[in-house]
Amino acid sequence: MSGTFVGMPAFPEAARAALGDTQLRHNLAHATGVIRAKRSRLVTEVEESMPESGGWEALRLAGAGVKDRALRDLETQLVLLEERLTAAGATVHWARDAAEANAIVVAVAQRHQATEVVKVKSMVTQEIGLNEALEAEGIDAWETDLAEIIVQLGDDLPSHILVPAIHRNRAEIREIFLREMGKVGKPAPEGLTDEPAVLAGAAREHLREKFLRAKVAVSGANFAIAETGTLVVVESEGNGRMCLTLPEVLVSVVGIEKVVPTWAELDPLLRLLPRSSTGERMNPYTSTWSGVTPGDGPQEVHVVLLDNGRTRALADDVGRQALRCIRCSACLNVCPVYERTGGHAYGSVYPGPIGAILNPLLKGTGDPQTDSLPYASSLCGACFEACPVRIDIPEVLVHLRSKVVDGHRDDTVPKAEAVAFKGAAYALGDSRRLAWAERASGLAGRVMTRFGRTSLPGGRAAAGRVPGPGVGKWTSARDLPAPPAESFRAWWKRTDGGRR
Amino acid sequence: MSSAREDILGRVRAALADVEPDREPVVAPRLAVRPAEEVVDLFAERVEDYRAIVERCTPEQLAGRVAAAVPPGASVVVPAGLSVDVAGAAVDDGTLTSADLDALDVVVTDARVGVAETGTIVLDHTAGMGRRALTLVPDRHVCIVRTEQVVADVPDALVLLDPARPLTWISGPSATSDIELDRVEGVHGPRTLHVILVG
Ligand code: SF4
Numbered sequence: 141m142s143g144t145f146v147g148m149p150a151f152p153e154a155a156r157a158a159l160g161d162t163q164l165r166h167n168l169a170h171a172t173g174v175i176r177a178k179r180s181r182l183v184t185e186v187e188e189s190m191p192e193s194g195g196w197e198a199l200r201l202a203g204a205g206v207k208d209r210a211l212r213d214l215e216t217q218l219v220l221l222e223e224r225l226t227a228a229g230a231t232v233h234w235a236r237d238a239a240e241a242n243a244i245v246v247a248v249a250q251r252h253q254a255t256e257v258v259k260v261k262s263m264v265t266q267e268i269g270l271n272e273a274l275e276a277e278g279i280d281a282w283e284t285d286l287a288e289i290i291v292q293l294g295d296d297l298p299s300h301i302l303v304p305a306i307h308r309n310r311a312e313i314r315e316i317f318l319r320e321m322g323k324v325g326k327p328a329p330e331g332l333t334d335e336p337a338v339l340a341g342a343a344r345e346h347l348r349e350k351f352l353r354a355k356v357a358v359s360g361a362n363f364a365i366a367e368t369g370t371l372v373v374v375e376s377e378g379n380g381r382m383c384l385t386l387p388e389v390l391v392s393v394v395g396i397e398k399v400v401p402t403w404a405e406l407d408p409l410l411r412l413l414p415r416s417s418t419g420e421r422m423n424p425y426t427s428t429w430s431g432v433t434p435g436d437g438p439q440e441v442h443v444v445l446l447d448n449g450r451t452r453a454l455a456d457d458v459g460r461q462a463l464r465c466i467r468c469s470a471c472l473n474v475c476p477v478y479e480r481t482g483g484h485a486y487g488s489v490y491p492g493p494i495g496a497i498l499n500p501l502l503k504g505t506g507d508p509q510t511d512s513l514p515y516a517s518s519l520c521g522a523c524f525e526a527c528p529v530r531i532d533i534p535e536v537l538v539h540l541r542s543k544v545v546d547g548h549r550d551d552t553v554p555k556a557e558a559v560a561f562k563g564a565a566y567a568l569g570d571s572r573r574l575a576w577a578e579r580a581s582g583l584a585g586r587v588m589t590r591f592g593r594t595s596l597p598g599g600r601a602a603a604g605r606v607p608g609p610g611v612g613k614w615t616s617a618r619d620l621p622a623p624p625a626e627s628f629r630a631w632w633k634r635t636d637g638g639r640r
Numbered sequence: 641m642s643s644a645r646e647d648i649l650g651r652v653r654a655a656l657a658d659v660e661p662d663r664e665p666v667v668a669p670r671l672a673v674r675p676a677e678e679v680v681d682l683f684a685e686r687v688e689d690y691r692a693i694v695e696r697c698t699p700e701q702l703a704g705r706v707a708a709a710v711p712p713g714a715s716v717v718v719p720a721g722l723s724v725d726v727a728g729a730a731v732d733d734g735t736l737t738s739a740d741l742d743a744l745d746v747v748v749t750d751a752r753v754g755v756a757e758t759g760t761i762v763l764d765h766t767a768g769m770g771r772r773a774l775t776l777v778p779d780r781h782v783c784i785v786r787t788e789q790v791v792a793d794v795p796d797a798l799v800l801l802d803p804a805r806p807l808t809w810i811s812g813p814s815a816t817s818d819i820e821l822d823r824v825e826g827v828h829g830p831r832t833l834h835v836i837l838v839g
Contacts, residue, residue: 170820170821189671189672190669191672193669202667208662213661215653218648218649236648287818303817313819336819336822340826344826344828347828378830381772381776382828385772385776401665403803404795406798408666411793421758422811424813424815425808425829426808427809430804436806445648447648451648451651451654451655454652455654
């Protein structure tokens with residue numbers, strides 16, 4: 141049904157296509173701008189309401205502290221979580237990878253002869269390709285979040301963690317609803333307009349039928365509390381509540397990094413997440429449940445604890461902090477690269493700055509698409525400042541870039557940068573060679589200024605687009621100062637240090 | 641072949657071989673303390689911010705206000721143990737199916753906790769609140785909150801709540817901003833949230 145990210149081109153190619161899409165760029169700039177403004181108003185409000193206890197920064201430190209505490213003690217926490225979930229009547233499963241997790245969910249659905257499941261928006265089930273795995277077994281997986289329906293019915297890919305259909309405008313959504321809803325259930329009403337409230341109403345009608353008859357639901361979880369065996373789902377529309385409450389069977393796929401040690405430590409996270417994510421003091425609905433409650437909600441509850449690369453990330457002592465991520469998407473909304481390219485260019489369910497570090501950490505380096513991601517950043521640091529759990533994304537980006545470069549040490553065809561840096565090391569390693577190189581660059585400078593169409597502040601000549609392998613790409617977006625005609629060393633020699 | 645569980649826990653152990661765990665729970669910073677009346681006022685204001693209907697009344701006025709909150713001719717359902725009598729309401733005995741609930745217009749419930757800072761109401765689905773489906777499927781939720789149930793912020797609520805119970809935290813009516821970021825109230829949950837603050 142919906143597309144997959146498998147086989148996407150590396151970031152630079154994918155980004156070029158996205159940059160050509162002016163509608164997408166307009167929607168993204170608008171969306172990220174609106175959410176940024178809402179978020180920053182609330183951050184100010186927090187600052188003002190707790191002047192004595194350190195404000196937003198202190199809250200961020202607490203959020204990072206809670207997640208770190210869970211991660212640093214993960215084995216104990218996971219064993220405790222399993223014990224408490226089981227005591228509360230849930231069945232706990234463990235999955236090393238996507239295939240194992242999918243097989244567990246498929247088996248549960250098949251045991252109940254389910255031909256369809258309803259789903260709460262969950263990034264982890266997209267990560268493991270659960271919908272495709274269910275469909276391969278003849279089980280329909282219905283996304284129930286409005287944006288996910290738009291994406292699923294449009295046979296499309298999500299482009300933002302929080303507003304996955306941000307690349308679609310209301311007219312396109314109306315067309316998708318009119319064309320596709322009838323093929324898979326209750327058709328869109330006649331006379332459907334493109335008013336957001338009317339479109340939301342059509343989705344309500346379309347899905348209610350599915351909620352009322354579904355036997356099996358699938359969810360993720362925002363948090364899993366070890367001490368009490370409690371899962372937490374944070375949402376807005378009520379589709380989450382529908383899935384978590386009405387069906388007889390509930391399967392929740394939970395990454396092992398979602399653990400929170402104690403009930404009380406939910407506090408900073410529940411205060412940080414909605415403010416950072418949708419820019420609200422609190423999201424409309426948060427559901428928490430611990431296993432099975434007799435007479436209320438699903439009477440068969442499964443929890444799948446998933447690794448799928450998380451232990452690989454955990455073993456990286458710099459990258460480990462990425463597992464603190466609570467998927468709020470604040471880093472996307474402040475990222476100048478994301479704002480222009482959108483989510484698709486990252487070729488993964490995890491786009492933006494967090495995707496640029498999480499994907500290589502989960503999958504390891506070595507694949508050209510994954511390897512291109514740590515470079516999809518200007519290292520401006522805005523993501524770190526926005527992150528509610530203080531993930532130093534630029535630090536991890538730089539760390540991963542060095543890993544990617546290390547991975548290419550033994551390539552038979554060296555990369556352009558590698559050639560340039562080898563050359564630099566050779567020239568800088570010896571003073572005579574350096575003097576020679578500088579004379580050569582002085583000559584080059586005189587040639588280069590002939591290509592120059594620009595000058596830099598201060599009037600110094602600059603090369604516009606410089607021809608040559610590797611250099612052309614770099615200078616197509618930057619002005620390269622032309623090397624001076626005379627080097628410092630030549631000037632010193634000629635003037636005896638300025639005395640002559 | 642070792643089990644997935646042993647494998648994963650083994651990898652976790654190996655990844656953290658050089659890491660010391662930290663056994664002290666983290667305590668997050670708190671809001672500056674406000675007088676009780678201010679906290680209640682703030683609660684009303686913040687719930688209203690989400691475009692919910694909010695009204696205040698005395699305990700004596702409550703039954704009348706609840707009756708007035710039900711549109712004429714609407715069908716009403718209430719949970720067992722509700723703190724006020726609602727004329728003509730069906731009492732959920734647990735046998736109503738989801739489809740039955742879908743045919744009802746209004747549900748009236750009590751609440752467990754109100755959170756002022758975030759304008760949130762928490763239900764723990766004990767007596768007076770009913771099972772979770774009851775406050776989800778009907779389109780209008782009338783919720784009675786007592787002023788003494790209102791606390792300042794999230795951590796104050798967490799200590800009063802029992803995590804063994806299913807909990808529903810409600811901050812305004814169901815909403816989405818998925819279409820061009822236009823906020824629309826009411827997708828799948830009740831489209832109208834009507835809060836009656838008593839005391
Ligand atoms: S990295 Fe931080 S800012 Fe980005 S999604 Fe995760 S928690 Fe939010």
